[in-house]
Amino acid sequence: MQIVSMKNMLHAAKKRQYAVGQFNVNSLEFAQAFLLAAKEESSPVILGITEAAVRHIGSFALVASIVRELIKAYEVTVPVALHLDHSSSFEACVKAIQAGFSSVMIDGSDLPLEKNIVLTQKVAAVAHALGVSVEAELGRITGEEDGIVVDESLGTFAAAKDCERFVLETQIDCLAPAIGSVHGLYKGEPRLQFDLLADIVRFTQAPCALHGGTGIPTHDIQKAIGLGITKINVNTENQMVYTAALRCALVGAANAHEVQKYTRQAVDAVRASVKQKMREFGSSQQA
Numbered sequence: 001m002q003i004v005s006m007k008n009m010l011h012a013a014k015k016r017q018y019a020v021g022q023f024n025v026n027s028l029e030f031a032q033a034f035l036l037a038a039k040e041e042s043s044p045v046i047l048g049i050t051e052a053a054v055r056h057i058g059s060f061a062l063v064a065s066i067v068r069e070l071i072k073a074y075e076v077t078v079p080v081a082l083h084l085d086h087s088s089s090f091e092a093c094v095k096a097i098q099a100g101f102s103s104v105m106i107d108g109s110d111l112p113l114e115k116n117i118v119l120t121q122k123v124a125a126v127a128h129a130l131g132v133s134v135e136a137e138l139g140r141i142t143g144e145e146d147g148i149v150v151d152e153s154l155g156t157f158a159a160a161k162d163c164e165r166f167v168l169e170t171q172i173d174c175l176a177p178a179i180g181s182v183h184g185l186y187k188g189e190p191r192l193q194f195d196l197l198a199d200i201v202r203f204t205q206a207p208c209a210l211h212g213g214t215g216i217p218t219h220d221i222q223k224a225i226g227l228g229i230t231k232i233n234v235n236t237e238n239q240m241v242y243t244a245a246l247r248c249a250l251v252g253a254a255n256a257h258e259v260q261k262y263t264r265q266a267v268d269a270v271r272a273s274v275k276q277k278m279r280e281f282g283s284s285q286q287a
């Protein structure tokens, strides 16, 4: 299976009422965990990578070739999308597309609506000409992820009518509307705006993404999927599972220098956790 665009994946999910997980590649080991989980669950999967993670690993081309080679080595046959997460610029999206990414998110959510539309249209024109899918954000999702911080005071919900215009004028394949979810950890209970989500889905008819999936209770996840969420991003939780497993493995370890042994345990923990998410999102056995 080649790396595929997110578009068909999300349309199939919308039709059959499940969501595809976007799991973020923070290092090589995360890509291993996600691809193995997807293979074992027969689930489509979206590998998300922020620009900060690309810098950490090395380059767009290196990330794309690692994912391509892992797909081959593990004999993965389920659909895999390689997706640039929260890109800040047209230039970064083009670099990702040139390297072989099959999907990009252009995040112009800090811009006024008109400017967000213009920037997103520019990315969509290039991406769509090359069969690459595009996600964009409206309203501002707060919290912190990979060094991008949006303070609570700057958070705004997406307005349903603006979403309708945004999707119509940009022709994006996936809309990430701010409906109350948060990047990172929640302070107290998450409070998703389900009525707003229902209006947005009704007005746009577009596949919608829920960012900040860590810490959202299963009943809220399922309610969101029922209302039209077809993509759910989970990153913080996987990082917590990874570091907790490493810490646990190293307690009292006689040979703490055995890096492969301990990272393997962390990969296995993330792999198990992601498999559970795929079942929760309903994407298991859907590939």
Ligand SMILES: [Zn+2]
Residues within 6 Å of the ligand: 086, 141, 145, 183, 211, 212, 233
């Ligand atoms: Zn996000």
